[in-house]
Amino acid sequence: MDDKEAMEILLSLGAVLKGHFLLSSGKHSDTYIQCAKLFQYPKYSELFSKKLADEFAIDKIDVVIGPALGGVVLAYEMAKQLNVRGIFAERVQGQMQLRRGFEINRGEKVLIVEDVITTGGSTKEVMQVVKKLGGEIIGIGSVVDRSNDQVDFGVKFKSLLKINAVTYEPPNCPLCKKGIPVVKPGSRGNRS
Template sequence: MKTQEVLDIFNQAGAILHGHFILTSGRHSAVYLQKAHVFMYAELTEKLCRALAEKIREFLAGRQEDLPDYLVGPAIGGLIPAYETARQLHLPAIWVEREQGRFRLRRFPIKQGARVLIVEDIVTTGLSVRETVEAMQEAGAKIVAAACILNRSGGKAEIGVPLISLADYAVPSYAADNLPPALAAMPAVKPGSRPASSN
């Protein structure tokens, strides 16, 4: 699936919003990808995750030692894509969730050394993936890679493991103290699922 096909699905679901948004990273942007609007529709989610599963298969080809035991999604954004991608790959899906502000693997016992592949919806700075890597390493897992539907970092996100992205869609974002005048003139909204970071 090409990037434009992914964006067409987001547009079909009304999930590409324009305005002044505060991202989870704390940065500001004139474009917000409201993936929850896509995940409302099982058929659209299935299309995206089937294509992502195929990219994961390509990445893992010939790497028998890296075949994951689980796919892991960071709550909340990664829950649905991790579940559906796991279904496409015939693997179990588990998730990490916040406990006192930090991701933890709370509900699922895993064996030491279990191989996991993290699935996220959208990567901007990579913070959620990095936090998921840390949580899973604390749980004794080996991180094979991470995957996302959309990488909007322009290749700048540092997550410490290989990143498989279905589509790359770089959208400019700005520090709060360095906004373009047109963006600064608009009221800002914070549509994400957690408070914006100060980083």
């Protein structure tokens, strides 16, 4: 599967939305990637996860972790492909943390995965959790990188697909200025 095929699958599933969106970063955009549309199909979850896992196949990994909600299915599928544990972090009172009996042991080699990366905010929060617990971050993986090369995690970062989507700070958003209603479709939003 190359970039063109990956994009065709996302488009065919209605996972690439156009409009006026409020991203979890607080920024606005005319493009939204809803990977939940992809992950509802096990065959596509497996296909995309296998392709991404191949990018980390030579790395020694003990556990794969993703932030809830976008990284939950991907972390599970990546762990399955790499034959390691798969867990997720979630926000409790605004702070990312491990719950449900999940743990990272000191010295474990950790791969962090996320469905879509724009600013890298959620991923950086998970990185803090991993470091605090003594895990060693081996890399970051995502299905879609829409950061426009503006994010540096300081470790290996691989994505299946780069989408150059414009983001705006709310006060400078031309879509707001045109009076186009903003929609928040993501995991912290109220519509899907």
